[in-house]
C-alpha cells in the first residue's frame with residue numbers, strides 16, 4: 037500500500053497528516069490527536085514486502101510486541117508509546133512526535149562528532165539501554181536510525197520491534213529463506229547475532245560499541261559490498277584502529293571502544309553505563325573537557341539519565357531527587373544547599389555537595405562538606421577520587437583515595453582505603469580496617485549484611501544498618517544488568533570464537549639447513565628445521581590484491597588482524613554448532629569486492645548458514661552462506677600434509693594463522709587469507725649481555741595503571757584477562773589463567789600469538805613480562821620471546837609475512853636471539869638470525885619472571901632485560917607492524933603478562 041494514500045485517514049483519535057518516514061515494517065506519520073489534543077507520531081504497520089497470511093500474522097504479533105515492550109518502559113531516553121490500536125485492517129501505534137530527526141541523520145550530516153558530544157550521547161543511550169536490560173528487554177536492533185533526537189538534543193531510543201522479553205523464552209521469529217527479500221545492513225550486529233544464536237544484553241552493548249565507533253570516526257568499523265562481507269568481519273576481523281581515523285582520540289578511549297567491540301560477549305563491558313563511564317574517564321584523563329550530562333538517577337536503576345522527561349509528569353517537577361527511606365528516589369525537596377552546576381548530584385540531609393563534574397554521590401547523614409574535584413568526591417575526611425569516582429557514604433570519617441575510577445560505598449568507615457587502580461571499592465557497615473584494592477578488581481567488603489541487603493555487580497552495596505551509625509538504612513537502588521544473567525549465544529556457550537580459518541591446500545616447501553646439535557648442549561645456530569616437503573607455507577590460492585585504502589597509511593592497509601594459530605585450527609573444524617569457517621584457499625573466499633567482483637560466493641565445499649536480517653522487517657531473516665573447511669583434526673596438522681619428522685627437528689616450527697583484512701579504497705572490504713608456515717632458521721653472530729631485577733609486581737601493576745592514563749601509552753594490557761581478543765583456543769594452548777596469558781606449545785609446532793591491532797609506527801617501547809611455567813630447561817630449543825613489527829600483506833598475488841622476534845633460550849648457558857622472519861623469497865628460508873649472545877645473570881634462568889623491553893626507533897632496536905640494556909642493534913628490513921609473543925618448544929608453557937606499548 038502506498039503510505040501517502042493514508043494521509044487524512046483517522047485511526048482512533050488520530051488523523052494522519054504527513055508522512056515523516058518509512059521503514060521496512062511500517063510508515064510513520066505526523067498526526068493530530070484529538071484527545072488529548074496534541075501532535076503525535078503514528079506508526080502504521082505496512083510491511084514493505086508482500087507477506088503470506090502467516091507472515092502477516094507474525095508481523096502483527098511482533099508489532100504488538102513492540103508496543104508492549106516499549107509501553108512497559110518509562111525512561112527519559114526511551115520513546116514512550118501512548119497507545120496501540122487496530123482499525124480498518126491497519127495496526128498502528130501512537131507515540132510522541134520527535135521533531136529533531138535521528139542520530140543517523142546527524143551522523144550523515146556531520147560525520148564524526150566532537151568527543152564531548154560523543155560522550156554525552158553515549159551516556160544517554162547507555163542509560164536507556166541499561167534501563168531496558170534491567171527490565172528484561174533486549175532491543176536487538178540498536179542503530180542510529182533507531183535513536184531519535186529532540187530539538188534540545190535529548191536522545192530517545194525507539195523501535196523495540198525486535199525485542200524479546202528475556203523471561204519469555206524463545207522468540208517466535210519468522211525466517212525468510214526465499215530469494216528476493218531485501219537484506220538489511222548488519223552494520224551494527226553483534227557476532228552472536230550474525231551467527232543467529234540467542235543473544236543477551238551484551239549483543240546490544242556490542243551494537244552500542246559500533247555506534248560509539250561511528251560517532252567517533254564517522255564510519256562504522258566494518259564495510260563491504262554485501263551484507264555477508266560485513267557480517268563476516270563482525271565475526272572475525274578486528275576493527276580498524278579508531279585512532280587512525282580520529283587522531284585526537286586518546287589511546288585509552290580507543291581501548292574502550294575496542295573492548296566494547298570484543299567478539300566474545302564476556303570480554304565486553306558488562307553494562308552500558310560501565311562503557312560510557314570508561315569512555316568518559318578516558319577522555320577526562322587525557323585532558324579533554326567533557327561536559328557533564330545533566331541528569332539524575334533513574335528511580336529504578338540508579339543510573340544517570342537526562343532530566344525532565346518530556347512525557348513523565350514526575351520528571352517535570354524540577355525537584356531534585358533525594359534518597360528515600362528505601363533507597364528509592366523521591367521527589368522530596370532537598371534540605372540545604374543545592375549542589376552546584378554539573379548535574380548528577382544527589383544529596384540528602386544537610387550538607388553541601390560539590391560535584392563540578394560527573395561525581396555522582398549519594399550522601400546520607402553526612403556531616404562534612406564534600407569536595408569532588410574531578411568526578412569524585414569526599415566526605416568529612418580527606419577523600420579524593422580524581423577520576424570517575426563514585427561513592428555512597430554514610431558517616432564516613434576516614435581517608436579514601438581512589439585515584440582511578442574507584443567506586444566506593446562506605447558506611448561507618450573509619451580506616452584508610454586505597455584503590456590504586458580502577459578498583460570498585462565497597463566497604464560496608466561497621467568496617468574498621470583498611471581496604472586495599474590494588475588491581476582492577478572490585479572489592480566488596482560487606483561485614484554485616486542485613487536482611488534485604490544487596491551486593492550487586494561488584495561495585496557497590498546497599499546502605500546497611502549493621503552496628504554502624506549509618507543513617508542510610510534503605511536498600512540502595514539496584515543498578516546494572518545482572519552479570520549473572522545466563523549468557524546466550526554461541527560465543528558465550530562454547531567459550532571459543534568460531535574463527536574463520538582453514539588449512540591451506542597448497543604447500544610451499546620451506547628449505548633450511550639441518551644443523552646438528554649435541555643433545556642437552558646448546559649449540560649456537562643448531563636450529564634449522566628439516567624441510568617438510570609439501571608443508572610449510574599455506575596461502576590462499578587465489579590471493580587478493582590489497583589496494584590501499586584512501587586516507588590510511590600503507591602499513592595499516594596492508595595488514596590486519598592476526599590471530600594465533602591454535603584457535604584457528606580449532607576453527608578449521610567447524611561443526612554446525614561451532615559457527616562458521618571459511619575455506620581459505622581456493623574457492624570459498626568471500627567476495628573481495630574488487631572491481632569486477634560479482635559479490636557471489638562460489639562454493640565447492642561445506643557451508644555454514646548465517647542468518648541475516650531483512651531490512652526493516654525486524655525479526656525476519658534471510659539465509660546467507662559462508663563456505664567452511666572440511667578439515668578437522670584438532671589443529672595440529674592440516675589434512676593432507678606429510679608426516680612431520682618428529683625428533684629429527686632441532687628447532688621447532690612456528691605455526692600461525694593470519695587473517696588479513698583488506699582495506700580497499702572506497703570502502704573497506706574484508707577478505708581472509710590463511711597461512712601456515714614452518715620456518716627454518718639460519719643462525720648468525722654472537723654477542724654479550726647483562727642484568728637487573730624483576731620489577732615488583734604490585735609496583736608494576738600500579739605503574740601500568742598510572743601510565744595508562746598518560747598520553748604516551750599506546751596500549752597497556754595486563755594480560756590478566758582477555759581485553760584484546762587474544763586467542764583462547766585451543767584452551768590447552770592459549771589460556772588466561774593465574775593472572776597471565778599462557779601459551780603452551782603442543783606438538784611439533786611452535787605457538788605464536790599476535791595482537792589484533794593496527795600497525796604500530798614510530799619510536800616506541802614494547803614491554804612484556806614472561807615466566808616459563810613448564811618446559812625442558814635442558815633443551816637448546818626451549819626458547820620464547822616477543823614478536824614485533826609483524827605484518828602481512830599481499831604482494832603480486834602472494835601473501836608475504838614478516839616480523840622480528842626477540843627470544844631467549846631458557847637453559848643453563850642459554851642465549852638471546854634476534855630473528856627476522858620474511859617469507860617473500862620463495863624457496864629460501866624465511867628466517868635470518870640477526871644477532872645472538874649468551875645471557876648473563878640479568879636473566880633469571882629457570883622459572884622466574886623476566887621483563888623484556890624492546891625500544892624501537894626506526895631501524896634501531898635496543899633490547900633490555902630486567903631493566904638492563906643488553907644490546908642495541910640496527911636492521912632496516914621491517915619498519916612497521918604489530919606485536920605478539922612466541923613459544924617454541926613442545927611442552928613449554930610460558931605465562932605472559934603486563935604487555936605495554938609506549939611512545940618513546
Ligand SMILES: Nc1ncnc2c1ncn2[C@@H]1O[C@H](COP(=O)(O)OP(=O)(O)OP(=O)(O)O)[C@@H](O)[C@H]1O
Nearest residue numbers: 057058059060061062064077132133134195651652
Ligand atoms: N516518534 C517519532 N517522531 C518523529 N519521527 C519518527 C518517529 N518514529 C520514527 N520516526 C521517523 O520515521 C522513520 C521511520 O521509522 P521506522 O521505525 O518505521 O523505520 P526505521 O527505523 O527507519 O527502519 P526499520 O524499522 O526498517 O529499522 C524514522 O527513521 C524516523 O525518521
